[in-house]
Amino acid sequence: xxxxxxxxxxxxxxxxxxxxxxxxxxxxxxxxxxxxxxxxxxxxxxxxxxxxxxxxxxxxxxxxxxxxxxxxxxxxxxxxxxxxxxxxxxxxxxxxxxxxxxxxxxxxxxxxxxxxxxxxxxxxxxxxxxxxxxxxxxxxxxxxxxxxxxxxxxxxxxxxxxxxxxxxxxxxxxxxxxxxxxxxxxxxxxxxxxxxxxxxxxxxxxxxxxxxxxxxxxxxxxxx
Amino acid sequence: xxxxxxxxxxxxxxxxxxxxxxxxxxxxxxxxxxxxxxxxxxxxxxxxxxxxxxxxxxxxxxxxxxxxxxxxxxxxxxxxxxxxxxxxxxxxxxxxxxxxxxxxxxxxxxxxxxxxxxxxxxxxxxxxxxxxxxxxxxxxxxxxxxxxxxxxxxxxxxxxxxxxxxxxxxxxxxxxxxxxxxxxxxxxxxxxxxxxxxxxxxxxxxxxxxxxxxxxxxxxxxxxxxx
Numbered sequence: 001x002x003x004x005x006x007x008x009x010x011x012x013x014x015x016x017x018x019x020x021x022x023x024x025x026x027x028x029x030x031x032x033x034x035x036x037x038x039x040x041x042x043x044x045x046x047x048x049x050x051x052x053x054x055x056x057x058x059x060x061x062x063x064x065x066x067x068x069x070x071x072x073x074x075x076x077x078x079x080x081x082x083x084x085x086x087x088x089x090x091x092x093x094x095x096x097x098x099x100x101x102x103x104x105x106x107x108x109x110x111x112x113x114x115x116x117x118x119x120x121x122x123x124x125x126x127x128x129x130x131x132x133x134x135x136x137x138x139x140x141x142x143x144x145x146x147x148x149x150x151x152x153x154x155x156x157x158x159x160x161x162x163x164x165x166x167x168x169x170x171x172x173x174x175x176x177x178x179x180x181x182x183x184x185x186x187x188x189x190x191x192x193x194x195x196x197x198x199x200x201x202x203x204x205x206x207x208x209x210x211x212x213x214x215x216x217x218x219x220x221x222x223x224x
Numbered sequence: 225x226x227x228x229x230x231x232x233x234x235x236x237x238x239x240x241x242x243x244x245x246x247x248x249x250x251x252x253x254x255x256x257x258x259x260x261x262x263x264x265x266x267x268x269x270x271x272x273x274x275x276x277x278x279x280x281x282x283x284x285x286x287x288x289x290x291x292x293x294x295x296x297x298x299x300x301x302x303x304x305x306x307x308x309x310x311x312x313x314x315x316x317x318x319x320x321x322x323x324x325x326x327x328x329x330x331x332x333x334x335x336x337x338x339x340x341x342x343x344x345x346x347x348x349x350x351x352x353x354x355x356x357x358x359x360x361x362x363x364x365x366x367x368x369x370x371x372x373x374x375x376x377x378x379x380x381x382x383x384x385x386x387x388x389x390x391x392x393x394x395x396x397x398x399x400x401x402x403x404x405x406x407x408x409x410x411x412x413x414x415x416x417x418x419x420x421x422x423x424x425x426x427x428x429x430x431x432x433x434x435x436x437x438x439x440x441x442x443x444x445x446x447x448x449x450x451x
Contacts, residue, residue, distance in 0.1 A: 007328035011314070011321075018316040018353075078312035081278055082369075085312075086329035087302030224279050 001095070004088045008096030013103070015073055022069050023107050026062040030112040033058045034119045045122035052183040055116055056176050059109065060143070060169070066104045067147035068164045070097055071155040084222065094148060094218040102144040109136055121187060128186035131195045135186075138203040139179040145210040146171050152221045171210075178203040229254040229289055229377055229406040230275060236283030237270050244270040245430045247284070252423060254376075257407040259421035259438065261414055263450050266427040268410040269309065272379045275408060276306040289377055302330055305375030307383055307399070311366035315355040319346055319365045322354060323372060330373035340368040345394050359386040364395065371398045380409040384416075414446045 016022055037054050038044070046054055074080045083093055113132070117125040125132070147168060154163035182199035230252040237245040245267045252258045260268045273279040275288055277297035286293040291300040306312075313322045323337045341347045344364040354362060363386045370378065383399055384392050396402055401420050411417030418424055418438045426434025426449040434445055 003331075004329060007325060011317070011325045014321065015314060015316055073314060077314050078308075078310040079314065081306075081308065081310070082312040082326065083329065084278060085276060085301055085304065085306050086326070087298065087331075088329055 001089045001092050004086075004092035005096045005099070008083075008092060009099055012096060012100040016100075016104070022066045023104050026065050026104065026108045027111050029065055030058050030062045030108060031115050031119070033061065034116055038120060046120050047122040047187055047189045049180070049184045051116075051121055051187040052180040054120065055113070055183065055187075056139070056180045058116075059105075059112060059139075060172060060176055062108055062112065063101075063105060063143050063147060063172075064165050064168060066101055066108075067151045067168055068154075068161060070101060070148065070151040075155045080222070090219050090222055091215060093222070094152075094214055097151070098144040098148040098214070101147050102140055105140045105143060106136075109140075123187060123189055125187075132183060132186050134195070135179055135182045135200065135203070138200060138207060139175050141207040142175045142203060142210060143172060145207060145214050146175075149210070149214040149218065149221075152218065156221070174202065174206050178206065227254040227290075228252070228287070229256070230258070230408065231287040232284065234284030235274070235281050235286050237267075237274055237279060238282050243430050245274070245427075248425075248427075248432055249284075250423070250425060250432075250435055252406065252408065254406050255404065256423060257401060257409065257421040258423045258425055259417040260408065260410045260425045260427060261417060261434070261446070261449060262427035265429075267430040268427055269381055270430075271427070272306070272308070272381050272408065272410060275377075276304055276308075276379050277301055278306075302373060303376045305370040305373070305378045305405075307366055307370040307378070307380045309381055309385075311354070311362050312369060313354045313362065313365055316353055318351045318353055319357070319361075319368075320350040322365065323350075323368060326369050326372055332373045336372060336374075340372055340398070343395075343398055344368045345391070360388060360391055363387055364391060367395050367399055371403075376405060378403070378405050378407045378409070380407060382410055382412065384413075414450075 150164055150168045154160045157163050178199045182196055182203065185194065185196060228251050232248050232250050235245060235248045236243065248271065260271060262268055270279065274281055274286060277293055277300065280294045289300050289303050320337065320341065323341065324334065327334060327337050341350050344367055346361060346364050346368065349357060349361060354365065367383065378399055380399060418441060421438045424434060424436055424438050424441050425432065428449060433449055
């Protein structure tokens with residue numbers, strides 16, 4: 001399965017590099033949203049709980065853009081048929097798409113998090129970065145697992161653009177909750193506080209649970 | 225006694241309440257060619273997609289290369305070459321990138337990609353994005369994709385669509401009778417389709433309207449099929 005995942009992943013990254021459809025749109029969305037928060041909250045800076053909430057809600061909505069487009073090439077250009085005709089484990093498609101989404105999210109966050117620090121955040125990000133990276137990775141794994149599952153389900157419907165946010169946002173409430181609570185102490189005024197372990201554990205448990213659910217049901221979503 | 229490559233017994237397929245195929249029974253021996261004829265909407269593409277394991281049969285028995293579908297579909301997938309209405313190629317990738325991707329999925333050697341590109345006469349344009357190629361060139365690449373893994377059974381839906389006569393001649397060694405493979409193909413050209421086939425299946429509204437050796441099919445039967 002590793003060779004199949006590598007082949008699919010290589011194709012996904014080549015397509016994104018060629019079309020630049022997902023990541024640039026997601027980055028632009030996050031920066032625009034920070035500017036909107038700046039004016040909407042009528043504050044020059046945010047910190048603590050508010051900063052964490054703004055950061056994660058923005059990243060979550062940006063993720064929805066990527067999730068919406070995750071299977072578009074497969075659906076519109078016969079990629080599903082091409083894959084289903086090959087003698088390979090179908091789970092490889094789930095893994096490759098989830099890793100692709102994870103890569104997209106990480107690429108967006110490499111720009112979006114520093115941009116958040118520059119445009120909105122009061123306290124400096126520097127000291128909190130290693131711990132924030134851990135929270136980001138745990139949250140991204142959950143978003144990638146749920147996002148891939150929902151994208152595969154929604155692509156079969158005509159109302160894909162509606163179904164994705166309607167399904168993915170409620171399902172990702174625990175991720176936003178866990179990530180925001182874990183991030184808030186890191187963005188507190190007066191220096192980063194300790195990382196709350198229980199919220200990290202919640203994120204890790206969520207990741208494991210939804211990775212297993214996605215693994216269990218993905219094959220059925222590919223059946224005609 | 226030649227081995228049976230495709231066997232259907234009362235096979236059927238529905239889309240919702242509508243029956244696209246009903247009670248189709250036939251046998252095709254290995255190495256033979258079946259041409260499927262019929263007017264638009266007769267069920268030709270549905271039959272091909274069912275044999276390719278892309279659609280589940282809803283009634284009857286379907287066996288392809290000795291494997292019962294849909295349960296043993298995973299055993300037969302790598303042994304089928306499918307050429308449908310869609311080329312199954314990513315428009316933003318080049319022809320070579322597309323074929324290398326499919327070669328990796330099928331476990332075919334990278335050298336085979338160059339071999340099939342040469343065989344369909346697309347080596348010179350292999351590094352152009354598919355979106356920039358003419359329909360005929362895309363069809364040639366789609367043929368290259370379908371035979372990349374050297375399948376035993378070819379399922380060809382209008383294989384000569386968009387091809388000029390020279391291109392048709394060019395791809396004959398890959399998908400024609402000369403390929404030596406078992407073939408099931410659809411055609412809107414009854415005369416041309418019957419020429420290269422052993423067995424003719426005529427479908428009308430999803431039902432078998434004609435099933436006979438190609439040599440025995442009469443013009444009157446063809447006319448009745450399309451009437």
